[in-house]
Amino acid sequence: MAINIEKGLAVVQKFVNNCYYSMYGSRYYTDGTCDCSGSVYRILRESGGFNYGYIPSTETLHDYLLKLGYEKIAENTDFPMQRGDVIIWGKKGYSAGAGGHTGVALDNQNWIECTGWKMTTIIANHDQRWVMAGCPYFYAYRLKTGASSSTSSNTATTTTATGNKNGIAIDNVSKDQAVKMVQRIQTRYAWTLLRDQVKRVLQPNKVYTLVISCDSKWKYENAVNRLKQELKSYYPTYMQQNIAIVDRDKPIIKIEARNLNDEQSKKIEGHMRNFLKDVLLDRQTYAEANSYGTYDVRVKGEGFNDHDAPIVLKEIQEMGKANDVKIDPSHIKGFKY
Numbered sequence: 148m149a150i151n152i153e154k155g156l157a158v159v160q161k162f163v164n165n166c167y168y169s170m171y172g173s174r175y176y177t178d179g180t181c182d183c184s185g186s187v188y189r190i191l192r193e194s195g196g197f198n199y200g201y202i203p204s205t206e207t208l209h210d211y212l213l214k215l216g217y218e219k220i221a222e223n224t225d226f227p228m229q230r231g232d233v234i235i236w237g238k239k240g241y242s243a244g245a246g247g248h249t250g251v252a253l254d255n256q257n258w259i260e261c262t263g264w265k266m267t268t269i270i271a272n273h274d275q276r277w278v279m280a281g282c283p284y285f286y287a288y289r290l291k292t293g294a295s296s297s298t299s300s301n302t303a304t305t306t307t308a309t310g311n312k313n314g315i316a317i318d319n320v321s322k323d324q325a326v327k328m329v330q331r332i333q334t335r336y337a338w339t340l341l342r343d344q345v346k347r348v349l350q351p352n353k354v355y356t357l358v359i360s361c362d363s364k365w366k367y368e369n370a371v372n373r374l375k376q377e378l379k380s381y382y383p384t385y386m387q388q389n390i391a392i393v394d395r396d397k398p399i400i401k402i403e404a405r406n407l408n409d410e411q412s413k414k415i416e417g418h419m420r421n422f423l424k425d426v427l428l429d430r431q432t433y434a435e436a437n438s439y440g441t442y443d444v445r446v447k448g449e450g451f452n453d454h455d456a457p458i459v460l461k462e463i464q465e466m467g468k469a470n471d472v473k474i475d476p477s478h479i480k481g482f483k484y
Contacts, residue, residue: 150216150290152231155194156251159186159259159268165436167326168266174202177429178333179326183249184208186261186268187233190251191215198368205235205247212288221287228252228273231290236277238284248280313456315463317444317479318437324472325434325442331466332446333432336459337424338417339451344427345420347412350405355412357404359419361427367392367400369426374402377422382411447484456481 162176172180175189185202188211192198196215203211212233213219220226228234230252237247250260253270260276261268277285317328333340347355359374361367371392378385386406393401407415431447451459460481467474 150191150195152190152194152251152290155190155192155196156231156253156259158193159190160270162186162261162268163259163270164267165322166261166268167322168261168263168268173425177425179329179434181261181268183247183261186259187249187251190259191233192365198372200372205237205249206239208233208235208249209239209286209288215290217288217290219286220289221285223284223286226287228255228258228287229289230254233288234258234273235286235288236280236283239286248283312447312484313451313453314482314484315444315446315460315479316482317446317463317467317474319439319441319443319478320472320474322434322436322442324467324474325444327472328444328463328467328474329432329434332444332463333424333428334421335462335466336446337420337428339455339459340432340446341420341424341427345416345423347407347416354405355407355409357407357412357415357419359402359404359423359427361400361402362398364400366426366429367395367402370423371402373422373426374404374419377418378404378415381415381418385411 159176162181166176167180168182169180170182172178174180174182174185176186181189184205187208188196188199188202191211196211199207199211217233220232232252233249234252235247235249241247248260248262250258250273252258252273256272256274257270258273258276259268259270262276264276264279277283315332317325320328344360345357347357349355357374359370361370371390375387375390378387378390389405391403391405393403404415432445434442434444437443446463460479464476464479466472467476467479
């Protein structure tokens with residue numbers, strides 16, 4: 148599909164002053180954190196860019212842009228910046244980690260960037276920021292006319308409300324409180340929230356299949372890459388040919404890791420529920436700004452049964468009393484969806 152940069156910019160502009168800068172989280176906004184190259188990659192993926200296999204750094208972003216159909220229009224020389232241009236600071240070979248920076252132009256003066264300077268995503272004057280950073284060596288890339296990508300964007304599918312599942316709502320808290328609570332809830336309750344999305348199934352021949360269900364192509368692409376990586380690390384002799392993709396063209400895509408024994412399936416089920424929580428719980432357990440200038444948290448996932456819901460509610464209310472969040476329990480309530 149053709150690259151539509153407007154789609155990607157529209158998605159990431161929602162995170163302006165609404166995330167934390169970190170090179171050690173998801174780097175992709177899924178857990179409320181991001182970094183500069185992760186933000187640019189999210190824009191490009193939402194615009195229709197193909198899955199690179201991992202989130203590029205400022206070093207590998209050059210390669211991704213060229214493969215995506217961009218061309219280098221400037222290297223450390225003046226150029227007429229225009230909307231959609233990708234600018235990378237830092238000379239190639241020396242720009243990894245904190246040594247480089249990148250963002251996407253919004254017009255001929257301003258760009259959107261996720262920056263450690265403000266510890267969030269901002270819109271700023273590019274040239275002023277460039278001077279502030281010491282006039283680093285830079286590259287500018289622009290999409291060639293007619294360039295396209297063969298893969299779909301990573302727009303998530305929102306679960307339709309049924310009114311039968313139990314969720315937890317945390318209302319009117321600060322951004323810091325919201326981000327911390329999302330991270331802690333995802334970690335503590337990954338096993339429950341993902342019980343139907345990551346599970347082992349006993350087959351008639353007495354071996355197990357690990358089934359991972361994804362409600363978007365973006366989740367599927369990230370989940371299958373992580374699964375392959377983890378199986379290779381934990382079980383080097385496991386035949387990757389045993390990994391099958393079922394219902395690839397349907398709303399729910401299933402990844403099946405077949406022919407696991409009992410011990411292997413138990414271990415990898417628990418590990419992948421935790422390792423995939425930031426991906427599979429995206430738009431299911433999340434924080435978002437509200438119209439009052441504060442933040443709301445919603446905990447959905449697969450929900451909790453009627454017996455467990457009030458127990459979990461009390462546990463999360465207690466979690467909110469931690470010294471570094473201090474949320475009044477009255478702000479945390481149960482709801483149906």
